[in-house]
Amino acid sequence: LQLSDEQDHLITDLIEGHRKTYDDTYSDFSEFRPPVRKSDNSSEEGFCSSPMGLHLEKSNSTCSSPTSALSVGMSLGNIFSILPMCTDDGSDEVTANPPLTMLPHLADLVSYSIQKVIGFAKIIPEFKELHTEDQIALLKSSVIEIIILRSNQSFSLEDNSWTCGSNEFKYCITDVTQGHSMELMEPLVKFQVGLKKLNLHEAEHVLLMAICIFSPDRPGVTDRDRVEACQERLSETLRTYISCHHPPPGGHLLYPKMVQKLADLRNLNEEHSKQYLEISRKEGVVDDLTPLLVEVFGSPLP
Numbered sequence: 393l394q395l396s397d398e399q400d401h402l403i404t405d406l407i408e409g410h411r412k413t414y415d416d417t418y419s420d421f422s423e424f425r426p427p428v429r430k431s432d433n434s435s436e437e438g439f440c441s442s443p444m445g446l447h448l449e450k451s452n453s454t455c456s457s458p459t460s461a462l463s464v465g466m467s468l469g470n471i472f473s474i475l476p477m478c479t480d481d482g483s484d485e486v487t488a489n490p491p492l493t494m495l496p497h498l499a500d501l502v503s504y505s506i507q508k509v510i511g512f513a514k515i516i517p518e519f520k521e522l523h524t525e526d527q528i529a530l531l532k533s534s535v536i537e538i539i540i541l542r543s544n545q546s547f548s549l550e551d552n553s554w555t556c557g558s559n560e561f562k563y564c565i566t567d568v569t570q571g572h573s574m575e576l577m578e579p580l581v582k583f584q585v586g587l588k589k590l591n592l593h594e595a596e597h598v599l600l601m602a603i604c605i606f607s608p609d610r611p612g613v614t615d616r617d618r619v620e621a622c623q624e625r626l627s628e629t630l631r632t633y634i635s636c637h638h639p640p641p642g643g644h645l646l647y648p649k650m651v652q653k654l655a656d657l658r659n660l661n662e663e664h665s666k667q668y669l670e671i672s673r674k675e676g677v678v679d680d681l682t683p684l685l686v687e688v689f690g691s692p693l694p
């Protein structure tokens with residue numbers, strides 16, 4: 393059994409698309425609103441500490457956060473206008489506990505990543521051939537899962553952190569838990585560890601992301617058969633790739649293990665939705681989010 397020319401091209405295109413949309417140098421991260429870590433009050437993770445106060449001079453809207461980057465025609469009522477406005481001067485004290493000091497940075501990071509995921513999806517020919525409404529439905533419901541998957545590239549098993557260049561952009565668990573409870577973070581980190589241990593080849597990594605995007609059972613998808621056919625073609629390519637290029641022990645049961653990861657992602661997605669809702673309800677938090685985040689996560693799915 394061998395990869396057909398068509399399957400081989402598919403893999404080449406996906407890898408190229410991914411490389412174009414995932415910057416391993418993380419050089420854009422300095423344009424995000426800066427991370428602010430509360431002077432290390434917790435005990436364990438010493439690696440969390442980062443110089444505070446270095447970024448105080450920076451204005452906070454250098455990041456690009458275009459409205460409706462998903463696509464034109466996404467007529468989601470923007471809840472931005474009805475949420476309480478905050479007379480924000482940068483002091484989070486009014487927002488009270490927990491202090492969401494990492495939120496502006498996290499929001500910019502996720503917002504930026506959403507745009508990259510959209511860029512990746514648009515490189516897949518079959519994706520562009522779908523009706524715009526289906527493109528939106530697929531992306532809206534899968535984007536947090538793709539972000540979780542792609543972030544595995546920066547995840548390190550050494551210290552369970554996402555290491556994106558300098559110490560300033562090294563994210564440990566406690567960085568995210570200010571605001572997001574352990575109910576998301578514990579399974580998220582477990583997921584990252586498990587995925588990392590699969591030692592996926594780049595071809596497998598990009599195929600898994602593409603398979604995840606082409607899930608016919610997402611809410612709002614109209615042309616389910618077409619999405620399913622695309623997913624099937626991707627899955628077949630993955631199975632063939634593994635059998636040809638990923639020998640045991642690593643390749644043993646690899647396909648079913650990857651399918652299990654897709655199931656895990658559904659649960660993480662569910663948990664993220666709940667926590668986003670909780671966070672976005674807090675007073676003043678809209679200013680920390682971006683219009684794109686509100687557009688993608690801020691309205692209920694059909």
Ligand code: DZT
Binds near residue numbers: 502505543544563567
């Ligand atoms: C400040 C700590 C950053 C750690 C990021 C880890 C990570 O609800 C919101 C819209 C506010 C988003 C909440 C996100 C909750 C937790 C979460 C973290 C979910 C998914 C991923 C992550 C991702 C790390 C990276 C990426 C976003 C990649 O695109 C690029 C790089 O690998 C880092």
